[in-house]
Amino acid sequence: MPAIVLIGAQWGDEGKGKVTDLLGERVGYVVRYQGGNNAGHTVITPDGRKFALHLLPSGVLTPGCVPIIGNGVVVDPKVLLAELDGLADRGVDTSRLLISADAHLIMPHHRALDRVVERYLGSARIGTTGRGIGPAYGDKVARMGIRMQDLLDPGILAKKLELALREKNQVLVKVYNRKAIDAEAVVGEYLTYAERLRPYIADTRLTLARALDRGENVLLEGAQATLLDVDHGTYPFVTSSNPTAGGACVGSGIPPTKISSVIGIIKAYTTRVGAGPFPTELFDDHGAHLSRVGGEFGTTTGRARRCGWFDAVVGRYAVRVNGITDLVVTKLDVLSGLDRLPICIGYEIDGERVDEMPMDQTAFHHAVPIYEECDGWDEDITKCRQFTELPAAAQHYLRRIEDLCGTRVSVVGVGPGREENVVLHDLG
Ligand code: GDP
Ligand code: IMO
Ligand code: MG
Secondary structure, eight states: OOEEEEEESSSSOSSHHHHHHHHHTTOSEEEEOSBOTTOOEEEEOTTSOEEEESSSOGGGGSTTOEEEEOTTBEEOHHHHHHHHHHHHHTTOOOTTOEEETTOEEOOHHHHHHHHHHHHHHGGGOOOOOSSSHHHHHHHHHTTOOOBGGGGGOHHHHHHHHHHHHHHHHHIIIIITOOOOOOHHHHHHHHHHHHHHHGGGEEOHHHHHHHHHHTTOOEEEEOOSOGGGOTTTSSTTSSOSSOOSHHHHHHTTTOOGGGEEEEEEEEESSEEEOSSSOOTTBOOSHHHHHHHHHHTOBOTTTOOBOEEEOEEHHHHHHHHHHHTOSEEEEEOGGGGTTOSEEEEEEEEEETTEEEOSOOSSHHHHHHOEEEEEEEEOOOSOOTTOOSGGGSOHHHHHHHHHHHHHHTSOEEEEEOSSSTTOEEESSOOO
16 A cells, blocks of 8 residues: 545544544554644544544654645644644654645634634634634635745745735725734744744655655545535535545645555544535434434534434545545444434435436535435444444445445444444455
8 A cells, every 4th residue: 555545525523533543553654635723633542542633644643653744734833833742741752743845834814814704704604613724725826825934934934924914914904804913923923933843844745755665655644524625525615625535646745646545434424514505414313312422523613513314425426536445434333222324315406306416506505315214223333343243234234335335335433442443344
């Protein structure tokens, strides 16, 4: 496995952190290739300790593994340093971290604009994490972003920030009635971050190319997920980057020809944080069960996640867009105790049956799920480690996911712990 990509197949929080951590022992490098500290990845290490990671790749918790923040990530240096300090306090060695010199920085004006724009959107708001992600990517594409490497040159940093604030302060003050941001103060603050981050800044593209040439294994860890992709997701209710498999190449500098497999992480049901269409969303006791038993509260913002039944149209779409070779179905244990388990196999949209993700957004907003009912099971499955140990109804449920999504299920999560899995096919 030269380079493997791990992506979320739904709307995020599928359990990517746990799976990256699981694979971490078999790879030399784990790379985050997009997103920023909007992500929240929970990892429970073998000694039972729980970690919530936002910017650092989950591989940081695996001894010997080199964690890399790729060029496609947007970095809030204050948050990154706090995360590094938090891990150091808990005895985690983070000295191997490398950060791409080309990764863009989240600046105070990005955070300010993210929050104020959301407020002004009112009921049309996206429900962002308020971390400045969208505005930072906006500036990147508009070619007025500030990059990690700019931290190494105080003159350039000051010049670029002054230029950016010339416009942004006008917007903050005149459009949104906020205070202007003082460029000098921000430069001073960011130069203190620069001192601490300097040792980590590297040409990670080259590091990764050399690692692959030596035959090392690289894991590309996505944040967010397919349906939150700015191109392939439920636009505009998306994040501002490309979590899909193609984004892994762009955000790391690893060429497509080096990717050997794409692992899709998919929850046994569906959740979504923030606004936007969600056809199988539940507002009844079943939804309450998923929320309560699944502990569906955001790792980053603490917001309650919206919960719903498994949507095979979404799963099929994720397989198609990412070229998923293996599915990891997480949180199957959360379904124990439900009497029936509907799976959405298609939609009815304005009187017509549709089996694939519709072309236009309005149609998706109108999509009414068509369900196939599966039997539930009562048994506690958290101790199961073999497929055959799972109740017959759970086996059937997984086989239906496999058939409907059109790719094999290789691992099934039956609990949050690193060992709590049923492995059907080796991910290596
Ligand atoms: P990520 O953003 O995709 O990394 O996922 P999050 O960490 O935000 O959310 C997934 C949550 O599910 C975390 O609290 C995990 O500890 C937990 N989790 C992962 N896999 C399983 C599983 O198989 N069963 C259960 N019960 N919890 C799981
Ligand atoms: P992980 O990596 C779930 C959602 C936000 C919002 C939209 C845009 O833990 O799966 P943004 O702040 O990115 O501009 O917000 O995207 N969102 C996530 N939802 N999991 C995440 O990350 C998310 N990151 C962003 O709730 O709807
Ligand atoms: Mg998460």
